[in-house]
Amino acid sequence: MRPVSIETGVVKHAEGSCLIRIGDTAVICTASLEERVPPFIKGSGLGWVTAEYGMLPRSTGSRMRREAASGKQGGRTVEIQRLIGRSLRAGVDRVALGERQITVDCDVIQADGGTRCASITGGWVALKLAVNKLLKARAITSDPLVSPVAAVSCGIYAGQPVLDLDYPEDSEAGVDGNFILRGDGQLIEVQMSAEGATFTRDQMGKLMDLAEKGVAELVEAQKAAVA
Amino acid sequence: MRPVSIETGVVKHAEGSCLIRIGDTAVICTASLEERVPPFIKGSGLGWVTAEYGMLPRSTGSRMRREAASGKQGGRTVEIQRLIGRSLRAGVDRVALGERQITVDCDVIQADGGTRCASITGGWVALKLAVNKLLKARAITSDPLVSPVAAVSCGIYAGQPVLDLDYPEDSEAGVDGNFILRGDGQLIEVQMSAEGATFTRDQMGKLMDLAEKGVAELVEAQKAAVA
């Protein structure tokens, strides 16, 4: 596992924010609170957490086209931001949150593999800081975040199960997966996929073992950051 | 598992086509062959398989807005068609296919849960029929499709592991997953996710067991269809 650091309060306007670094991957995560919810839950008393994801054009080895300039978000972006939102919601008690929305923005400053996992892990920290403000202001009375949510990628690289792939490993790995867990060990989302290869249930188990270890370490970093 | 039927040759223009029905879900799958490849593999000698997915506006209980009219493909569409393409490619020997592209279109006529899995399963049949034409015409000499690719959804519904969720089950399930396997039992992609719930490794194992059984049945139907 590459070194992890989480610096909080990096954007003064946001209700919660952090800069998470995992190895050379760096993501700014902010949580923005709004006292309104999407139409489909209006009047339900339930809250909503959603996420958006972006990469700065030169976060990558060669400059990517800016999505705002090309006029739409690419398929990968859409897939990732749906994953982040879904994963964070799995750790939220939407009744306790009350009818309000928190939008988590994850913007990659520097990319070196694992940006979606770093976004989920850092996104949870930003979310937690925003929720803490609500608690402190007594806008809500019980913490809707029951357990931290963290994510790690694992893959099979050069025949070996590897934890927390960096970009060169990730692009070479025949099989890679994203594992999103709660701090109490419950699984939220597991995605394993093979690009030009296949895998077995036995390999799947080995990656799960690694992921549990990695997430435990990330949860420690999250707890330290929000303390 | 709901009843499965696969009718081939339903679109006369396509190099391969079928109408797959799994319960009340019905998808038209076509495979279109082109003697050109995307720029990023030009000159590599490798082939490419890609997929697109759509739903007719009234394939669903209430009419959905036509994506062509709203001016873009939604996040769910983008995510699904990337999954179909990735899954099918995992069963293709791209050297044996040679520098050509096959586009698999999956258009849902009637939806009742499991449209992405039906698309992969039917999409493979369309792909196989197009490849058979290439083999027959001696454009290629060995079959690039080593083993069928099929997919099934499983979930935890009312506390019980359930195989092949229909729409009412799927929308109620706290945890659901898509399992994409090859005919020889190798895993291609596993996606399990919790919406408003979590799951354990033990539950994951039970769903895997169900999925292996379901895919075996689908592979039989695929083999019968292309015979």
Add this chain to the structure above:
Amino acid sequence: MRPVSIETGVVKHAEGSCLIRIGDTAVICTASLEERVPPFIKGSGLGWVTAEYGMLPRSTGSRMRREAASGKQGGRTVEIQRLIGRSLRAGVDRVALGERQITVDCDVIQADGGTRCASITGGWVALKLAVNKLLKARAITSDPLVSPVAAVSCGIYAGQPVLDLDYPEDSEAGVDGNFILRGDGQLIEVQMSAEGATFTRDQMGKLMDLAEKGVAELVEAQKAAVA
């Protein structure tokens, strides 16, 4: 005139649906009922009928780009769906329909000429089936569909007036036209146009004669289908 078949009830969710085949052209038509109308007639007590049209990417000889992927509906699509809506409305008593909207979707599964005419003819059947549901449920008391609406294309091909052009004829025809009539013989829309040629009033009359014959046959098929 090529053989005509109309199979009803092909999409279980729709209030009305059919699969119309005219020769090798096949179109799925659905009618979707909504208890709301567009803003410009809100509160007028009048109903509205509108239509949308699409082609599956491989309905044609070579694969067309999916309009949802290219981000907009092409000029031909827009022109056709406006024609379908206008034609169907000409057979609707909008007072009798009451303040509700029916959207007719026509999706071409397989194209071999005359898709817009097949869409109008099949679209009327789907519309009629949806209206029958309203009548049966006593939501309306008199039938707003006074007479069937059907359409046929005719053209001058190889110097001869021809009824119901298939694709090879259509693409070669110097002059072709679409004739939309009611079952009682009244004209709704006539479009004749020359591509790289011209025509005379006398030729126009001959095509009209053919069209009247063809529509009579289609109206028989419509009546049989909805009986």
Add this chain to the structure above:
Amino acid sequence: MRPVSIETGVVKHAEGSCLIRIGDTAVICTASLEERVPPFIKGSGLGWVTAEYGMLPRSTGSRMRREAASGKQGGRTVEIQRLIGRSLRAGVDRVALGERQITVDCDVIQADGGTRCASITGGWVALKLAVNKLLKARAITSDPLVSPVAAVSCGIYAGQPVLDLDYPEDSEAGVDGNFILRGDGQLIEVQMSAEGATFTRDQMGKLMDLAEKGVAELVEAQKAAVA
């Protein structure tokens, strides 16, 4: 028929241009010559004529949204510009034109009914002026415009056949049509449609009679303008 005036040479940069006024309808038409053709006829030796249509936002009674601002051309615009292009091409000998393209732009300055017909009639004048430049420069040796192309709208208004509908008449007419003819009396395109009404073959004949009279008058104005 409302008074017609055609002023040529109104835009100095264009190869051909005019301002056509029919009653209170005013359209600027320009013809732009390019020594290249669309990909689908490259190398064929044939020329191409195409058209685009627009309305200034305040050409109408209440301000319309600018299509450039709303990000797409509306269905009506697309339909009209396809009609203009098709109609003008019907009067062009594409072999004599040679492998070059002329784009006719029709921009409505003030609208009071019949803008598409004014665009075709004025568009032909701009086209002819551009062709005359080619002839004068000996870039082509025979005139590719065999006969003028002109268009007029007719309709049934208050039960009576009416020639050249202005906006109040047009919006009230139950049946209206556009008739595009050549100067030699040949028909190029006939479009008759009923909005909330139907018509008979006999009525169609009466409108045709009116249209032939109207077009003859327009052709005189065209000839005077280009002389």
Add this chain to the structure above:
Amino acid sequence: MRPVSIETGVVKHAEGSCLIRIGDTAVICTASLEERVPPFIKGSGLGWVTAEYGMLPRSTGSRMRREAASGKQGGRTVEIQRLIGRSLRAGVDRVALGERQITVDCDVIQADGGTRCASITGGWVALKLAVNKLLKARAITSDPLVSPVAAVSCGIYAGQPVLDLDYPEDSEAGVDGNFILRGDGQLIEVQMSAEGATFTRDQMGKLMDLAEKGVAELVEAQKAAVA
């Protein structure tokens, strides 16, 4: 300074309109009045003036792509229409105007340099004519337009300060600027920019002197036009 002419009342539907010609540059300006304001000032009692800008495709030496067809307004268009709106608003007493909006459309018919300055100068005339209607109808009681707003471009061309650059001068000028002033000599906006060059404060002063002279002349033309 090139010859200036302003013809009013050129579009019968608009509350105010003119055709301004400055040399070979010709712009149609219309002012459209609406009894509603943008959401951000609703209920404030203040009025709003906004502007849109466009060029006919063949207003320029070679045909430009129509922005409606390319699906968006280019950067230059956006920049210019923001400038026009901001400049006109600087001459408006928004309290006196009351809670209503006037949209000024500036459409370039023929371009030969200085289209943005001609648009502001002509736009003010259209605006004034619309305001006069309001005054005449006693919808407002005091004139919200305290002083005319006019604009002129100046630049350094071939080493010399030049007033009112035409297109050939403008495209060669190393430094050019737009100066927007009120009739009473107050400055509203000054934009000077160097393309491939720089300038000094002294040069800036000389261009300001020229601009003041040019604007005085334009204001005379505006006053004559609205008289």
Add this chain to the structure above:
Amino acid sequence: MRPVSIETGVVKHAEGSCLIRIGDTAVICTASLEERVPPFIKGSGLGWVTAEYGMLPRSTGSRMRREAASGKQGGRTVEIQRLIGRSLRAGVDRVALGERQITVDCDVIQADGGTRCASITGGWVALKLAVNKLLKARAITSDPLVSPVAAVSCGIYAGQPVLDLDYPEDSEAGVDGNFILRGDGQLIEVQMSAEGATFTRDQMGKLMDLAEKGVAELVEAQKAAVA
């Protein structure tokens, strides 16, 4: 003038990068080098410098909609990035740069007024670092950046000329301007505009005095950063 800090090398992949902070405004600037130029200068031997600008959704007091999600860059974004590019190019000897392109991306992490000026000032530092790499690699032999380019905003706030407006000052200022200068005191671009006010030549001179002082300070910070 608020405190200025410029940290270089903040994005490892970029040829040049910095994080510039001016008060509470923070912008990440990167320079990306490509060995190709836009089509309009291909083969000319000249280089090109262009810029893009963006704001993270929560860089501002309340969350802004992500431009990639809304499908286009707003008018303000377009205007700013054109200004940045134009300003930087004014300090580049495009012959000495040779036929290559450098894209400067300016992404605002935290906004508190003056983001466009900070982007130009920081953008020049990123550009200079990229150019230094070219010099070190002997890809070019003489420095194409003759003099630093820096920008500062000034305005009239509460009746007083103020240097370097922060967000509260900027939104209240009746007159504000952006002044872009070279290190040698030459002017590149001056933009002064009044929102709901006007200004005089005398006031303009006072703001110019302030701007010259401010830019001198910024140029010191730039020189220290790239040393």
